[in-house]
Amino acid sequence: MDSTWLVLLSLALGLVVGAGFVWLLHSAASRSHRATEIVSPTVPDGVDQVLEALPTAGIVVDPSNNVVRASAGAYGLGLVWNAALSQARMVELVDEVRRTGEPIAEDLELARSTLGDATVQLTVRVARLGSRYILLLADDRTEAVRLEQVRRDFVANISHELKTPIGAISVLAEALESAPDDQEQVRHFASRLTSEAGRLARLTQDIIDLSRLQAAEIVPHAERVSIDEVVASAVDQNRVLAESRGIQLATGRASHAVVFGDESVLTTAVHNLVSNAVRYSPDKTRVGIGTRLADGVVEIAVTDQGPGIPSEDLERVFERFYRVDQARSRATGGTGLGLSIVKHAVQNHGGEVRVWSQPGRGSTFTIRLPEAEHIAPSADVTASETAEVAQGERTR
Structure with a gap:
């Protein structure tokens, strides 16, 4: 009788120990899986394809601000270096979106690299991507900003260049009107007037010629x-x-x-x-x-x-x-x-x-x-x- 109880007790103890061991293995495997997910996060499906299709530079960062995905455009603009954002202001925007949950759009002028003084003009948009990731999109507006500056300079220069001969013509016309009987002065002012009118005509023709040439490739x-x-x-x-x-x-x-x-x-x-x-x-x-x-x-x-x-x-x-x-x-x-x-x-x-x-x-x-x-x-x-x-x- 005693031997039977000892056998049953041994079996029960073995089952408990075995169950505990299996539980420990399962628990360890679960923890290992969760750790793997943290160390090697997986971005949502389709993000890679979207980044490839976007005309703008696209970057996905994880909770530790590691760059887990980036388009070729992002590398071309120098926004990613050593699997991290290379621009401090972008890191600040990412942290703000992570803290508030609200998307942000901002125009930035950033250094293209630390090796020179070249800059890029970017419109940056930052928003959440799922519960863990942050998506950053950067649109390169450098050429558009340059062309707008050229346009403003062109308008300002034309205004200045036209103002000079037009003002001179006005002054000379007044001088002619005030000296109708002085033939020497009339000839002098008329010569100057002709010269300024010719200058104005040349400038106008040059503007027309340049506009035509720029309009046709x-x-x-x-x-x-x-x-x-x-x-x-x-x-x-x-x-x-x-x-x-x-x-x-x-x-x-x-x-x-x-x-x-x-x-x-x-x-x-x-x-x-x-x-x-x-x-x-x-x-x-x-x-x-x-x-x-x-x-x-x-x-x-x-x-x-x-x-x-x-x-x-x-x-x-x-x-x-x-x-x-x-x-x-x-x-x-x-x-x-x-x-x-x-x-x-x-x-x-x-x-x-x-x-x-x-x-x-x-x-x-x-x-x-x-x-x-x-x-x-x-x-x-x-x-x-x-x-x-x-x-x-x-x-x-």
Whole structure:
């Protein structure tokens, strides 16, 4: 009897111990699973696909502000570094959304990296993603902000540039009215009035030309154009002014080069370069205009013996209304739009314009265009297709 009870007691004790051991194993496994979920969190289904499809930069962070998902755009903007947000302000926005639960939108100007001073303009939106995660979206508005600033500057510059000749015309008209019997004064004021009216007309025409060039990415009606004829026409337009100051316009030998494009637009571009060279050259000096054909590229170079351009201004000389020397430019009658017109005219023909200059050694502006024979379009190619081919040749 005693032995039977001992057996039953042993069995019961074994069952209790076994059940306890199984419970311990289950508990340990549960804790391990929960720990795994914390260490390696799983974002909601579909988030990866959404981030790939978004045109903006997208980032998902966990409760410890670790970046668990990020789009290529986020890395491209430098917003993620070493699996963490690289911008302190973004971390602050994430913490605020986690604390309040309310989404936030804010415009930020952030450094693109710690290696330079380049910045990006972003519109950032931060909101909860489920109960654990925070979703951050960043829309890059850098180019839009830059264009808006350019627009504001353009309007301000136009207002300023128009104000000067209009004011001068008004004053001269009053002076003429007050001295009708003084023939000498009348002739003087009339000459000044004609000069200011011409300046106003040139500025207005330059604004119109630049607007047309910027509105069209390619030449709408491209034809075969002789570069020698373009150069000859541009030189003739500046010959009277050059001879009045004893400046020699020296042209090189004929290149016989042909390009596809608009002859009047190309003539305007070369004319602007020659006109600039004449206006900024000292009296009794020389302006050289040369053409060259090499490897399917036509080059038109205009060289002067003027004061030159400082290195810090070389990157900006093609901007609208930008002048290296404000006083000298106004004295020579420049509108501040000539080089900008050159840049857009050449780009619309699939080419580029370059500048070399050193203070005291003069400047050389070079237009580079794809040669028509090098492009060799068939007879049924449209003008727009021809310009697109030219653009491709330039970027190869």
